[in-house]
Amino acid sequence: xxxxxxxxxxxxxxxxxxxxxxxxxxxxxxxxxxxxxxxxxxxxxxxxxxxxxxxxxxxxxxxxxxxxxxxxxxxxxxxxxxxxxxxxxxxxxxxxxxxxxxxx
Numbered sequence: 001x002x003x004x005x006x007x008x009x010x011x012x013x014x015x016x017x018x019x020x021x022x023x024x025x026x027x028x029x030x031x032x033x034x035x036x037x038x039x040x041x042x043x044x045x046x047x048x049x050x051x052x053x054x055x056x057x058x059x060x061x062x063x064x065x066x067x068x069x070x071x072x073x074x075x076x077x078x079x080x081x082x083x084x085x086x087x088x089x090x091x092x093x094x095x096x097x098x099x100x101x102x103x104x
Contacts (some may be wrong), residue, residue: 001037007051016047018053029080041065043076043085064089 003022006015018025022044023038034046041063047054065075066088076087 005024005034005048005051005053014051016052018048019057020043021102022057024076024079026076028078028082033082035060035066035076035078035082037075043087044082045082052080060085063087066090 001023002020003018003025004015018034019036022038023068025036026036027034032048034048035052036044036046036057038044038057043060043063044057045060046057063076064087064096066069067075076085078085
């Protein structure tokens with residue numbers, strides 16, 4: 001799915017494509033960068049100025065992120081400054097925790 005940005009302040013007009021194939025967009029807190037997931041689990045960043053893309057999107061990393069959904073939310077989250085990310089991944093192996101309860 002293509003990602004577009006469109007200014008909303010001051011009655012801005014126009015719409016610009018950020019990525020031809022991307023999903024789960026999240027803005028950096030200062031709105032100067034848009035993060036998104038690209039096919040193959042690639043976490044991408046696109047610099048934006050006044051609603052327009054600056055240069056090409058940069059690949060930040062490749063993840064094993066789970067698919068995002070409307071029920072469980074996006075498969076990742078970004079820190080407000082865009083320097084750290086939390087990614088939902090599948091557990092490699094099931095875990096069982098056994099606790100011993102004191103017998104009184």
